[in-house]
Every structure is written in structure tokens, then in C-alpha cells.
Amino acid sequence: MTRTYKEKVSFIISKRNIIIATFDAWDNAAYVGKAPELVVEDYILGTDIFFFIHDDSTRMYYSAIFQKCRLLQASHSHEYRCDSPTHKRFMKMVLNPCKNGDIEINNYLLREEAFDHTVTIYDWTQRGAPNLVKRCSICNKLNLKNQTDWIEPGELSKEKAQSFLVIHTVCPDCKDRGWKKVLASA
Numbered sequence: 360m361t362r363t364y365k366e367k368v369s370f371i372i373s374k375r376n377i378i379i380a381t382f383d384a385w386d387n388a389a390y391v392g393k394a395p396e397l398v399v400e401d402y403i404l405g406t407d408i409f410f411f412i413h414d415d416s417t418r419m420y421y422s423a424i425f426q427k428c429r430l431l432q433a434s435h436s437h438e439y440r441c442d443s444p445t446h447k448r449f450m451k452m453v454l455n456p457c458k459n460g461d462i463e464i465n466n467y468l469l470r471e472e473a474f475d476h477t478v479t480i481y482d483w484t485q486r487g488a489p490n491l492v493k494r495c496s497i498c499n500k501l502n503l504k505n506q507t508d509w510i511e512p513g514e515l516s517k518e519k520a521q522s523f524l525v526i527h528t529v530c531p532d533c534k535d536r537g538w539k540k541v542l543a544s545a
């Protein structure tokens with residue numbers, strides 16, 4: 360990939376999905392993402408990557424992609440969002456399989472776009488509150504209660520966006536583009 364990105368964060372997972380190495384701008388990215396505990400190498404290295412993914416849909420999404428990479432020995436890439444409270448962050452993930460079953464996972468920050476107002480979203484997935492608004496962990500869109508549409512987080516009113524609780528899943532569009540397609544081709 361030519362250098363058209365602002366930041367790159369990479370790591371390697373073993374064939375058992377354990378994080379065995381981190382490199383590039385990992386420390387910086389962890390801070391930007393407001394997750395300072397992630398800079399502690401002891402915490403990251405040796406940990407199963409699925410430990411950091413708390414909902415079944417997102418686990419299924421990534422497990423299908425990992426499986427495809429390993430079985431076909433083929434690279435895979437998809438775009439996703441990793442928004443901060445102030446910015447939409449447009450990302451790309453590129454997975455490269457290694458011969459021994461390891462996978463190198465590169466995350467590129469392609470561009471950032473400021474929200475009109477701050478959007479502070481808290482992940483409540485682990486507390487198990489099924490009535491909460493769903494947020495797609497791939498595109499970051501939100502599925503408000505009793506609505507069929509998935510909306511951009513920037514569409515939340517300024518008031519609501521000050522402190523918004525969500526549980527994570529994968530929206531139908533991302534499922535169609537992601538693991539459903541992957542499973543069909545694997």
C-alpha cells in the first residue's frame with residue numbers, strides 16, 4: 360500500500376488467534392483511541408484477540424475473515440470506522456496470511472473528518488443490556504430503538520451525543536459485505 364495513510368497500527372496473531380507481536384504506531388493509536396491500557400505490552404501480548412471483541416456478531420465476522428485468510432492463504436482487506444468523540448476515522452484493515460498460520464493484521468488510518476459536534480459513545484456490550492441502541496462495530500452506524508434504518512453517529516442530536524450508551528453488533532450491510540461473502544467464497 361502506498362503511503363496515503365496517516366497512521367498504521369499492526370500486530371500479528373498466531374494460528375490460535377493469540378496476539379504475538381505489535382508494531383508501528385501502536386502506542387500512539389492506543390492513546391488516540393482513549394485506551395491507554397492497550398499500550399501495556401504485557402496486557403496485549405499473549406492475549407487471545409477475541410478477548411477484546413465482546414459480541415457474537417463481530418466475533419463471527421472476524422473469525423470468518425481469519426479462516427478465509429488461512430485456508431486460502433489469501434490477503435483480505437476491508438474498510439471500517441474507528442471514530443473518536445471528535446472525529447470520524449476512516450480505517451482500512453489488511454490481513455496477510457503467513458505460512459505457519461499466523462496472520463499479520465495492518466490497520467491504516469486513511470483520513471479523519473471532524474464531527475459537527477462531539478459524539479461520546481460508551482460501549483455497554485459487556486454489561487448485557489439488550490434494550491440499548493446497537494452500534495455496528497465495522498461502520499460505526501447506529502440502529503436506534505424501533506427503527507429499521509442505521510444512521511451515522513453524527514446524526515445524533517447534540518444533546519443525545521454527549522453521552523450515548525450502545526451495545527455492539529454488525530449491521531446487515533456490513534454482514535453482507537463481510538463474513539457472509541467470505542463464508543461463501545471460503
Ligand SMILES: [Zn+2]
Binds near residue numbers: 496499530532
Ligand atoms: Zn455496519
